[in-house]
Amino acid sequence: MRPDSHEIFGRRKSRNVGLGLVLGAFVLIVFAVTVVKLTQGVSMEGFDHQTRNSLLPAEEE
Amino acid sequence: MTEASWTDAAREHETEFGDYVELLKPRVMRLVIFTALVGLFAAPVATHPVIGFASILCIAVGAGASGALNMWWDRDIDAVMSRTVSRPIPSGRVSPGEALAIGLVLAVFSVVMLGLFANPVAAGLLAFTIFFYAVVYSMWLKRATPQNIVIGGAAGAFPPMIGWAVATGSVSIESVLMFALIFIWTPPHFWALALFRNDDYSRANVPMLPVVAGTRSTRNHILVYTLLLAPIAIAPAFTSIGGSVYLVGSVVLNAIFCFGAWKIWCRTDDVAAGDRFQVEKRFFGFSILYLFLHFVLILVEAGLRVVGFAPVSLPVLM
Structure with missing residues (x-):
């Protein structure tokens, strides 16, 4: 019997493949949501310790 | 090693x-x-x-x-x-x-x-x-x-x-009613299960109602909660998510559910043990279908609104 043919390696492989697929799916979902939010024009800017005009509340004329 | x-x-x-x-x-x-x-x-x-x-x-x-x-x-x-x-x-x-x-x-x-x-x-x-x-x-x-x-x-x-x-x-009121539907449905659903899984909960010392208050009290509780559930389940028909299809479906489902609870209420433990809790098991099984179909009806109403079809328009009271 080959040392890497034990049942234990099969279980470990299923765990690694499963986790890999979950991580891959997560990356795809974050990417897809980002694209949708940017397409919809949602502001993606947050506070970054600098004053920016785009983050100031709109003034009524 | x-x-x-x-x-x-x-x-x-x-x-x-x-x-x-x-x-x-x-x-x-x-x-x-x-x-x-x-x-x-x-x-x-x-x-x-x-x-x-x-x-x-x-x-x-x-x-x-x-x-x-x-x-x-x-x-x-x-x-x-x-x-x-x-x-x-x-x-x-x-x-x-x-x-x-x-x-x-x-x-x-x-x-x-x-x-x-x-x-x-x-x-x-x-x-x-x-x-x-x-x-x-x-x-x-x-x-x-x-x-x-x-x-x-x-x-x-x-x-x-x-x-x-x-x-x-x-x-909003619609989401609160959907919450209430599952909330009030849960006790009779689980108490029916507990009636024929009583031994399991006794062994684990989990104070389920049949273990603590007895099966007679559990049967009473199932009937009361099922009767309380009916108006709450039907109420969404008169909100923006409901309509005539939901109303008809919900009335039929609640009639069957209340009848099942009444049959459970009428039985004693000896009768239930005699037919291996057939009525309780059927009530438990139907309770899952009952909840599923209520949400299917809400989905159907949403679909009908999208295509602009309303067989009979009901007043939106809430």
């Missing part, structure tokens, strides 16, 4: 990916996904499919996380109940520490991601749901009071409300 002894020792603890999935209670997750989807579709605000999909995924993962935390906390009683003895922790496939770590990480992760994908209201509701199921129900109520199911039912009732909040960013 030789290679052979190493693999033999490790075999006991080598976890497969499927064991982790089982830890998230996939069967409960299916109901959570379905009811959250209905809440999302029934809402008057359209959600982008990608945002909707990502949000439902977060809700499902959050429900799974609370399931993992529940299995971690209840591992001692799961080991003595025949219904739960083959779960990943009592069967030794996943260690308690792993279950706790997975539960905590996924709980935080799902709430943060839902906040980013959808809005803070939906994320807050999901966080409260996880807290309610893992802490309020599992840790505080389940082993302390026979009313555990009554209050704990709230945890399973939140998903449609979260789905609605994903779309609208708020809570």
